[in-house]
Amino acid sequence: MTAFWAVFAGVFGLAIGSFLNVVIYRVPVGLSIVRPPSACPRCGHEIRNRHNVPVLGWLVLRGRCYDCKAPISARYPAVEAVTGLVFAGVTFRLVHDDRSWLVPAYLYLVALCVVAVLIAVDGRPLPTSIVGTSYAAVYALLLVDAFFEHAWWGLGRATVATAARPSPHHACSKAASSNSKA
Ligand SMILES: [Zn+2]
Numbered sequence: 449m450t451a452f453w454a455v456f457a458g459v460f461g462l463a464i465g466s467f468l469n470v471v472i473y474r475v476p477v478g479l480s481i482v483r484p485p486s487a488c489p490r491c492g493h494e495i496r497n498r499h500n501v502p503v504l505g506w507l508v509l510r511g512r513c514y515d516c517k518a519p520i521s522a523r524y525p526a527v528e529a530v531t532g533l534v535f536a537g538v539t540f541r542l543v544h545d546d547r548s549w550l551v552p553a554y555l556y557l558v559a560l561c562v563v564a565v566l567i568a569v570d571g572r573p574l575p576t577s578i579v580g581t582s583y584a585a586v587y588a589l590l591l592v593d594a595f596f597e598h599a600w601w602g603l604g605r606a607t608v609a610t611a612a613r614p615s616p617h618h619a620c621s622k623a624a625s626s627n628s629k630a
Pocket of ligand 1: 493
């Protein structure tokens with residue numbers, strides 16, 4: 449059963465990785481993540497659904513636009529593959545340790561870290577919309593953890609720390625440390 453959930457999380461991670469590519473590319477420059485659909489930056493042709501399949505689409509196209517043959521960065525399938533693998537690994541470990549209620553929190557943090565690292569690699573500041581959303585999400589996930597583990601002290605600590613020092617990295621590390629029970 450553990451392996452089943454790991455594979456399920458891996459496939460889910462591939463799809464999330466595809467979404468993260470859109471977030472990394474569009475949010476820092478103020479574009480909508482919903483519209484327009486993904487298109488080739490050179491010729492403007494929409495990416496066809498069958499080529500939008502994570503990793504496989506890029507392989508089928510051999511890293512080139514179907515219409516104008518402009519190269520498509522290998523970073524896109526790499527982000528999808530890494531997100532899928534880490535999702536599978538984290539889920540396997542948590543389900544194996546019988547702490548499956550932590551899976552949503554950890555997967556959120558993995559996704560957030562992928563986005564933060566690549567936006568930093570692109571030399572752009574982390575957009576405030578991502579920071580704000582993450583505060584809300586991390587806090588909600590800490591509530592879930594506190595409920596299951598009766599770890600209200602960790603939640604209280606995170607609340608005080610977040611209020612005292614508003615930095616998303618800080619909130620991230622608090623969430624991770626209160627979850628890991630190190
Ligand atoms: Zn093109």
